[in-house]
Amino acid sequence: MTVPTVKLNNGVEIPQLGFGVYQVPDRDTAAAVGHALRTGYRSIDTAAVYGNETGVARALADSGLAREDLFVTTKLWNADQGYDATLRAFDTSLAKLGLDQVDLYLIHWPTPARDHYLDSWRAIERLAGEGRIRAAGVSNFQPAHLRRLLDHSDLVPAVNQIELHPGLQQAELRAFHAEHGIATEAWSPLAQGAVLDDAVITAIAARTGKSPAQVVLRWHLQLGHVVIPKSVTPDRIRQNFDVFDFQLTEEDLAAVATADRGLRTGPDPDTFNYA
Template sequence: MTAVPTVKLNDGYEIPQLGFGVWQVPAEQAEEVVAKALEVGYRHIDTAAIYGNEEGVGTAIAKSGIPREELYITTKLWVSDFKAGTTREALRTSLEKLGLEYVDLYLIHWPSPNDEKYLEAWKALEELKEEGLTRSIGVSNFLPEHLDKVAEVGSVTPAVNQIEIHPLLQQRDVQASNEKYGIATQAWSPLAQGQVFDEEPVKAAAQAHGVNPAQVVIRWHLQQGRILFPKSVTPERIASNFDVFGFALTDEELSAIDALERDGRIGANPAEFNPAG
């Protein structure tokens, strides 16, 4: 089986650099697609409470027969739970749905910065880590100013900051802030939902290496040290997204893809996104 490289986190744990995401995977499809991903060789699965598919992920894990210690499972705390002060209950609910005694990584899904309740949530995550309900704790969609405030109040540094990154939105200021604190950068929507596939540097690299554009973009992330988890419900694409370890992009190809940077944001802007709690 293909050996996926790992990234060592600031708490000493290691995370597979390439994983499988289930954002927008319908609950009724989650078991099937996660089972396929595990069959292909993925061992890192990223889900979230708000996705509504943790039970399907858990069923696929249970049926796979893969030893727990070989899997890396991430889920996330939704805003309504940290604003209501029900962080512990939220994680226990996620664990029950996943059929697990612990997750490898638990993230605050969005800062929702208007009232800074995320700072209280961070302290709660520190307690959950101490209790062993999650091995690592981190954040998602946090901007430098949010990371600075967590650093002021927290006794544990986030292991991961999961943010939207793809060639059209590289968030270099956030990546630099992550690096300053020793926080690993994870990319969500790493393929820009396919919007980058027709860009000339991506097409040229795909042709040069005899691969598809998605594989080129995945290599771009991997070679720059980011953790990512492309999502697909198509068996062929699930497999091809994992088949990315037989070639490497040149420095020139990496630079050409870097140059595609523009404000190509697909998701919400964390500075302005304040869902109801």
């Protein structure tokens, strides 16, 4: 199965379905990523703060896959924001990943009270200009944070990775992305399981013969989101990949739209300033 791609605003293509490793211990990461790669995933999403970039590196090295067939994302942690600190942190991540270049590098959180993300973005502009980053983006940025970036830089983020699932549909933010050519990438795409027993989701699952998780992932794909489910269970890794042989109807999509209830499973980006 070839995963469809989303063309970013700089022409780089990212697989629409990727594999996330949030909260996966480093000792377990190589096995989980290795299974994901054997299943067919080619996009791996990690971050400095996850502490498992070296585990990702082991899986990539052991996979036998060509570098050009892989898409690797990592992220700048809050404590490392600032121009010089960002450059150092990027070098550290690159070394742990065992790579010469990452496909996507993200500012992990805006941490607005600390107010370093403009300086961090300048450093990322430099890294992108040097060819060490194929695409530059952000994570958890709200419209106000994005507007400020756009006001101070000619480099438009290629991606904003945000908490997004049927319980938190972020219509205003997704509309801003569409207006400015920013791809929407969903973390916590299943709301850590919190939306899987919603009546509208279970009804579609029963009709299609798919699991509630597969229905939610299919919803993301049909709305054009890039999505990165996480699991360390081989059966679940395979199940999350098996979402390309069915379609949700327009009626299904309209029904899922009613499930939005402002449900956050993670921090609020406007107030999260932990470093």
